[in-house]
Amino acid sequence: MANVSAVELVNLHDVPLARLLVLAGQRANNRWNKVLADRFGLTNSGMSVLLALHGRGALTHGELALLCFVKPSTLTGIVDTLEKGGLVERRRDGTDRRAVRLALTVDGAVAAQSLISMIRNPRPLTSVDADPVKAQVIREFLLEAIASMTDTEAAEVPILHGEESS
Numbered sequence: 001m002a003n004v005s006a007v008e009l010v011n012l013h014d015v016p017l018a019r020l021l022v023l024a025g026q027r028a029n030n031r032w033n034k035v036l037a038d039r040f041g042l043t044n045s046g047m048s049v050l051l052a053l054h055g056r057g058a059l060t061h062g063e064l065a066l067l068c069f070v071k072p073s074t075l076t077g078i079v080d081t082l083e084k085g086g087l088v089e090r091r092r093d094g095t096d097r098r099a100v101r102l103a104l105t106v107d108g109a110v111a112a113q114s115l116i117s118m119i120r121n122p123r124p125l126t127s128v129d130a131d132p133v134k135a136q137v138i139r140e141f142l143l144e145a146i147a148s149m150t151d152t153e154a155a156e157v158p159i160l161h162g163e164e165s166s
Helices: 017-040 044-053 061-068 072-084 106-119 132-148 158-164
Strands: 088-092 100-104
Touching: 017 044, 017 106, 044 061, 044 072, 044 088, 044 100, 044 106, 061 072, 061 100, 072 088, 100 106
Parallel strands: none
Antiparallel strands: 088 100
16 A cells, blocks of 8 residues: 555545535536536536526626626637527627627527526435525525635625526
8 A cells, every 4th residue: 555644544524624615516516517518518607608698688798707707708718609509699789889799599598597497496415405404504604605715795606696587
């Protein structure tokens, strides 16, 4: 067996909470990315764009980049892919022909609504969050963790906006 003198192996019950959060996030992200790809042909970034546009009408490239927490240059490739997939369209602004607005197509709106329905699924992820009292504590912890790691309020995260849209 290899020498593990500098690193002591522990089980997950001994890992600090912050590290458990990272590990859980990685596992959830991997599973979520697979669901998005298999069911919708989307990436997480593509989903964020659809949810940010849902219920808002057409947005400028800069507005959408801010809502999705990406640089405008990064957003260009995401929008290109969504446009090729028929989910998003670029529209010339009616008052300023130089300006371009991004909007959901009919198919994009249907996909966004399907995503929202899936996100709102009330089925608990674990036996712990099946308990409403424990679920509330977990929710408060996660919202505070998100807020402490971002420059904006947790309520401004696009996926939360998508959940609140109807």
